[in-house]
Amino acid sequence: MTSSPSSDTVNYALVAQDIRAILPRPSYDNGNIGPILIRLAWHSAGTYSKLDGTGGSNGATMRFEPESSDAANAGLDVARGFLEPIKLKHPGISYADLWTLAGAVSVEALGGPRIPWKHGRTDSMPMPEHHPPISTSTNSTQKCPFTRPVPANGRLPDAALDATHLRVIFYRMGFSDRDIVALSGAHSLGMCHTDRSGYDGVWTHYPNEFSNRFYQVLLDLKWKKRDWDDWTGPEQYMEEGPEQLMMLPTDMALLWDPHFKKYVQVYARDQDLFFADFADAFGRLLELGVVRDGREVAASCPARPKVVFV
Numbered sequence: 001m002t003s004s005p006s007s008d009t010v011n012y013a014l015v016a017q018d019i020r021a022i023l024p025r026p027s028y029d030n031g032n033i034g035p036i037l038i039r040l041a042w043h044s045a046g047t048y049s050k051l052d053g054t055g056g057s058n059g060a061t062m063r064f065e066p067e068s069s070d071a072a073n074a075g076l077d078v079a080r081g082f083l084e085p086i087k088l089k090h091p092g093i094s095y096a097d098l099w100t101l102a103g104a105v106s107v108e109a110l111g112g113p114r115i116p117w118k119h120g121r122t123d124s125m126p127m128p129e130h131h132p133p134i135s136t137s138t139n140s141t142q143k144c145p146f147t148r149p150v151p152a153n154g155r156l157p158d159a160a161l162d163a164t165h166l167r168v169i170f171y172r173m174g175f176s177d178r179d180i181v182a183l184s185g186a187h188s189l190g191m192c193h194t195d196r197s198g199y200d201g202v203w204t205h206y207p208n209e210f211s212n213r214f215y216q217v218l219l220d221l222k223w224k225k226r227d228w229d230d231w232t233g234p235e236q237y238m239e240e241g242p243e244q245l246m247m248l249p250t251d252m253a254l255l256w257d258p259h260f261k262k263y264v265q266v267y268a269r270d271q272d273l274f275f276a277d278f279a280d281a282f283g284r285l286l287e288l289g290v291v292r293d294g295r296e297v298a299a300s301c302p303a304r305p306k307v308v309f310v
């Protein structure tokens with residue numbers, strides 16, 4: 001079987017360039033889609049569990065139920081839609097690679113560190129009706145795109161909760177306290193949307209600039225619970241006074257927990273260290289559960305298009 005070169009070979013540097021080119025979008029939010037692409041990459045990977053190896057960015061399972069309608073993923077259909085023209089132009093790239101690459105490219109394009117990223121993720125397919133039963137044992141090499149078990153929803157963090165919850169969620173992925181605080185610095189970017197998460201507002205005055213400002217405002221400003229006057233919104237925190245930056249309860253937990261706070265203080269002072277730690281932790285996040293089995297899958301399962309690595 002032959003197929004066109006465009007679907008067989010992927011020039012990842014060109015994909016990265018094409019992603020960079022679509023980031024500015026004046027009509028969207030604060031004029032840049034990078035923040036929501038970073039959230040897509042993070043949510044695609046953050047389902048991973050080191051306990052059974054399930055979840056993670058491999059498979060791009062957010063395209064399907066139940067993940068596509070996980071409340072935590074509300075709004076990420078918009079992010080996936082933004083990337084669709086890139087997928088059409090570079091059909092050989094897997095969605096799993098495209099989403100994670102878009103997150104990595106966006107961090108750097110918005111002024112952050114270079115994120116280590118490797119291609120080779122494969123997309124899993126919804127299970128066909130007559131597919132033979134599959135083994136979900138953790139030590140079996142997964143050779144068929146239908147075989148990746150899809151975990152139930154509820155693996156992503158709940159912003160309404162506390163430091164204990166953050167540890168349960170991020171330790172399950174294999175992260176440390178230091179990693180949790182470093183990764184949370186992504187909240188220097190983007191905003192909350194009432195029609196997505198129910199929360200409202202921005203964390204910093206520069207939501208398109210990757211920086212350590214999240215830690216600085218968390219430490220330096222005075223925070224009070226938002227008094228929702230027009231409607232009953234979720235518990236969130238607002239800057240006291242006329243300026244109106246916001247924090248989620250889980251962001252405040254980084255301030256209230258002494259072990260987390262130690263790192264908040266370090267990163268607020270030292271942007272270079274934050275950049276280095278973020279790049280390391282985000283790079284590891286994007287690798288969680290990734291099995292680079294493209295060739296084996298192509299050999300064993302005719303449904304999967306062949307991917308040639310360049």
Ligand code: ZEM
Nearest residue numbers: 035036039042157158159183186190191192193196197250
């Ligand atoms: Zn977020 N995040 N996040 N986050 N996040 C939101 C937005 C963004 C949590 C969370 O509940 C929320 C990480 C960690 C955690 C980004 C990146 C990363 C929103 C707002 C919520 C509610 C969604 C909306 O309404 O559109 C919680 C509880 C976290 C636990 C620590 C990590 C880790 C991230 C990347 C490394 C980004 C970039 C956004 C902004 C998205 C946008 O649309 O502007």
